[in-house]
Structures are given as C-alpha cells and as structure tokens.
Amino acid sequence: MFLSLKKHLEESPSDLANALLQFCHLLLRSIRLHSIRGEEAETHRFQTAVMDLERRLGESPTAQDVLIIAGEVSRVYEDFCHHTNRFLLVQSAELGTMISMLTATVSTISSASQRATEQLARVEKRIENVSYSSDLPRLKAELADCLAMVREEAFRQREQTAETIHSLQRGVSDSRKRLEEASGTEPALPRPALFRDPVTNLAGRADAEDALLQARLRPSAYAAVLPVDRLALVHSRFGGHSMDLVLQFFCTYLQKHLQPGDHLFRWSANAFLAVLERTQAPDTVRADLSRFASAKLELMLEHHGREILLPVSSTWALFPAAEGRSHDTLVAKIDAFLRNEMHLKDSF
Numbered sequence: 377m378f379l380s381l382k383k384h385l386e387e388s389p390s391d392l393a394n395a396l397l398q399f400c401h402l403l404l405r406s407i408r409l410h411s412i413r414g415e416e417a418e419t420h421r422f423q424t425a426v427m428d429l430e431r432r433l434g435e436s437p438t439a440q441d442v443l444i445i446a447g448e449v450s451r452v453y454e455d456f457c458h459h460t461n462r463f464l465l466v467q468s469a470e471l472g473t474m475i476s477m478l479t480a481t482v483s484t485i486s487s488a489s490q491r492a493t494e495q496l497a498r499v500e501k502r503i504e505n506v507s508y509s510s511d512l513p514r515l516k517a518e519l520a521d522c523l524a525m526v527r528e529e530a531f532r533q534r535e536q537t538a539e540t541i542h543s544l545q546r547g548v549s550d551s552r553k554r555l556e557e558a559s560g561t562e563p564a565l566p567r568p569a570l571f572r573d574p575v576t577n578l579a580g581r582a583d584a585e586d587a588l589l590q591a592r593l594r595p596s597a598y599a600a601v602l603p604v605d606r607l608a609l610v611h612s613r614f615g616g617h618s619m620d621l622v623l624q625f626f627c628t629y630l631q632k633h634l635q636p637g638d639h640l641f642r643w644s645a646n647a648f649l650a651v652l653e654r655t656q657a658p659d660t661v662r663a664d665l666s667r668f669a670s671a672k673l674e675l676m677l678e679h680h681g682r683e684i685l686l687p688v689s690s691t692w693a694l695f696p697a698a699e700g701r702s703h704d705t706l707v708a709k710i711d712a713f714l715r716n717e718m719h720l721k722d723s724f
Contacts, residue, residue: 397433397435397437400433400442401430401433404426404429404430404433404449405430407426407449407453408422408423408426408427408430409423411453411456411457411460412460413460414456414459414460414463414464415459415460415463418456418459418460418463419456419460422452422453422455422456425452426449426452426453429445429448429449429452432445433445571583573642575620575623575624575642576623576624576627576642578627578640578641578642578648579641579642580641580642581641581642581643581644581649583641584641584642584643584649584651585703585707587639587641587651588649588651588697588703588706588707589703591651591697591698592697592698592703592706594653594697594698595696595698596653596654596655597651597652597653597696597697597698598651598652598653598654598658598661598694598695598696598697599649599650599651599652599694599695599696599697599706599710600649600650600652600665600669600692600693600694600695601643601647601648601649601692601693601694601695601710601713601714602626602630602647602648602649602650602669602690602692603644603646603647603648603690603691603692603714604622604623604626604646604647604648604688604689604690605688605689605690605691607619607622607623607645607646608646610622610686614677614679614684614686615679618677618679618686621675621677622675622686622688625673625675625688626648626673626688626690627640627642627648629668629673630648630650630668630669633668633669634650634652635652635653637653638650638651638652638653639651643710643714644714646714647714649710651697652665658694658696661694662694665692665694669690669692670689670690670692671689672687672688672689673687673688673689674686674687674688675688693710693713695709695710
C-alpha cells in the first residue's frame with residue numbers, strides 16, 4: 377500500500393486529489409457492504425445513510441465537504457456498531473436461555489443422558505463469550521452432536537420400553553395359558569390381542585410368539601421377519617415423529633401386499649413379523665415375498681419446513697415356522713437376525 381501511495385504522491389496535485397476521492401468512495405462502499413449484519417431494519421437504515429453520504433461526496437467535493445462527510449460517516453458507523461453489538465448480545469442471551477432450557481429438559485428425561493447434559497453445559501458456558509466470526513459454527517456442530525446423542529438415547533429408551541412391555545405381555549400370556557389348562561377349557565377363538573401397538577395398531581410380540589407357537593404344528597406356515605432399514609438413523613436425524621411415519625408407511629405397504637390369511641405383528645422397535653400360510657416350497661415362497669418385500673420405497677417427509685424424500689427398505693428374512701428344535705430356538709434365530717448390523721446402515 378505504501379508503494380502504491382508513494383507513486384501518487386510524486387504526481388501532480390490534481391492526480392493526488394482524484395486518487396484520494398476514489399479512495400474515499402471505495403472506503404464508503406466497503407463500510408456499507410461489508411459491515412457485520414445485525415438487526416435487518418437497522419442494517420438497512422445504516423446502508424441507506426452511507427449511500428446518501430456517498431452521493432453527497434460527489435465528483436468534486438471541497439476539503440470542507442470531505443471533512444464534514446467524514447464526521448457524519450464516523451457518527452453513523454458508531455451508532456450502527458452500538459445497535460448491532462446490543463442486538464448480538466441479546467441474541468446471545470436468548471440462545472443461552474434456550475440452551476439452559478434444553479439442558480434442564482435433558483437432565484429431567486433420564487440420568488442415562490449424562491454425556492449429553494455435560495456437553496450442553498459446556499456449550500452454554502461458551503455462549504457467554506462467543507465470537508460470531510469463528511465460534512458459532514463450532515458451537516453449532518457441538519450442539520448438533522449433543523442433540524444426536526439425545527435422540528439416540530430416546531431411541532434406546534424406546535427399545536427398552538418395548539422389551540419391558542413384551543416381558544409383561546409374555547407373563548400375561550403364560551398366565552392365561554396356565555388358567556386355561558387348569559380349568560380344562562379351550563381358549564376362545566379368535567383370542568383378543570394382549571397389546572396393540574399405538575403407532576401401527578398391530579398386535580405386539582407376545583401375540584406374535586403365540587402365533588408362531590401354533591404355527592409350528594403346520595408345515596405350510598412361515599415366519600417373515602421384516603425390519604425397516606436405518607430406522608435408528610431416521611430417529612436420530614429427523615426425530616421420533618418421522619420414525620413413526622416411516623413405520624406407519626411400511627406397515628400399510630405390507631398389509632396391502634400380504635395375502636388375506638397372513639397375520640402381521642409389530643415384533644420390535646424396528647421390525648415387523650408376518651406369519652404366512654403357503655403350500656409352495658420355501659424357495660418359491662421366498663421369491664414371491666421378494667417381489668414386494670425387497671422393493672425400494674420412498675416417503676416424502678416434512679422436516680423443519682423442508683420436504684425430504686426418504687428411502688424406505690427392508691433387509692428381510694424368511695423362516696419355516698417349524699425351524700429349529702423348539703419354539704425358543706426359532707425366536708432366538710429371529711432376534712439374532714435382527715441384531716445384525718446390516719439393518720443399522722449409517723447413511724441413506
């Protein structure tokens with residue numbers, strides 16, 4: 377900069393005056409366009425005021441005009457910086473309040489979310505001294521990681537709750553069988569479901585196990601296990617409501633394609649189980665099932681005002697109902713299949 381100015385200083389007074397005038401115009405334009413943006417109305421007012429001063433500077437101002445305009449620019453800029461700093465402080469305080477509310481909520485939800493609570497507390501402290509030019513992107517990333525942990529914990533608790541409900545259902549079912557055996561009465565048919573899943577309105581795992589137990593006596597019965605791929609990822613990225621919509625969508629799709637005599641159950645947090653009656657060979661049944669169960673579906677979701685086209689698929693398996701030495705062996709095979717990592721898939 378010194379060398380370029382020196383060149384002009386050695387030239388005629390008129391050239392120097394033109395260069396300084398151009399310098400003033402460029403400086404005013406940079407101040408108008410590149411100042412930190414705060415409140416929208418205040419930023420617009422500031423830019424309009426600086427633009428008016430640029431016009432007043434004109435093409436041939438006197439030295440007195442330049443000094444007057446310089447003073448007004450200084451005053452306008454100081455006023456804008458004062459309002460912008462106050463606006464950013466208010467925004468920072470509001471953000472801190474929201475983080476405090478979130479931290480309190482996470483702490484209340486579960487003690488198992490201790491890591492998320494601690495990270496939120498760290499983010500909350502750093503907000504007090506945030507630098508908007510460099511710290512906000514990092515804070516946003518840390519907060520996103522923390523919220524992902526919260527959603528994962530919520531999904532884990534949901535699965536744990538489903539397991540607890542299944543245990544209770546299994547106990548009720550066993551008690552009902554013992555009572556029927558003790559009284560010597562035949563069970564009423566059709567037997568009412570022990571539990572209806574509130575998301576899909578399907579009977580739950582205890583009823584599915586009862587259906588499998590009865591199906592073991594029929595060589596034409598099969599168990600189709602149909603987990604929804606990436607369901608935990610859907611919950612983590614888009615929340616529990618979106619996960620429920622995916623489950624409802626896939627449930628409706630299966631009900632449309634299964635045969636009238638088939639029975640569909642909600643087996644676990646991410647899987648359905650269908651008890652099928654087929655007289656064909658296992659390979660033929662598997663091929664028929666593949667025609668719709670292997671389809672790559674798409675569901676349009678609305679998330680934070682945006683429409684997202686979400687892929688929905690299932691990595692499924694088919695078991696003869698009489699497979700294994702006992703009913704418990706078949707159930708263990710089904711659960712082992714569902715624990716396979718191929719259903720988790722960390723991307724869409």
